[in-house]
Amino acid sequence: MAAYYIFEINYSRNHALIKAAHVYRVTNDHQFDATKVISLDRETIATKIQSGFGFRVLTKNDGQWHVGDLVQIDENGYIKITPDGIKADYLGHLPTYD
Template sequence: MRQPSYPVYGITAVCYGDSKDHIVEVKAHASVSNAPNGPDGLVSEVLRLNRDEVVFWIKMGITFYTFTMQGNVATRGAKIELVEIGEETFLRTTPNKIRGDNLGNLPTYACMTQS
């Protein structure tokens, strides 16, 4: 497992598996600010993280937010939370009990390891 360099990361795009309710991979960037109302910005090159890495990092105290991009400007969205239903863990911006990942309306992309 890679070691995170920053305490806050922004997810800018997602790759869903064949079922469309489970994220396989995300595109993430380190964020320059973790202040709730501070300046937003992404500082790292894109990191492709699989869902297990994101879940692990969140459990270890790393914070993830959705980020939208307009040109070179990144705007922070919602905090990403883990929601456990039965033995499954989901990545969600809303902590409801719907079985499936939901990171809002982030762009999707095709990744190499879809399941």
């Protein structure tokens, strides 16, 4: 079960690493409050994943939220939705922010 939904990313200048992400905290009944945005830095996300907290990506299409892929840490320490061997974080095509 996901504890957090990541819906927006702030990448490093070269887009190789996530600097921070906007997330929603998920309740036990898979609900979230879209008015309570939490900002987590890359280190916090990685630590939480390694500690057993689940993260999934969340996208909005036609006004509807869609829960997507599970976020993982690959063998090189990169935060990804798909292990692909590329030395960079990758969470799909989520919106970005500065």
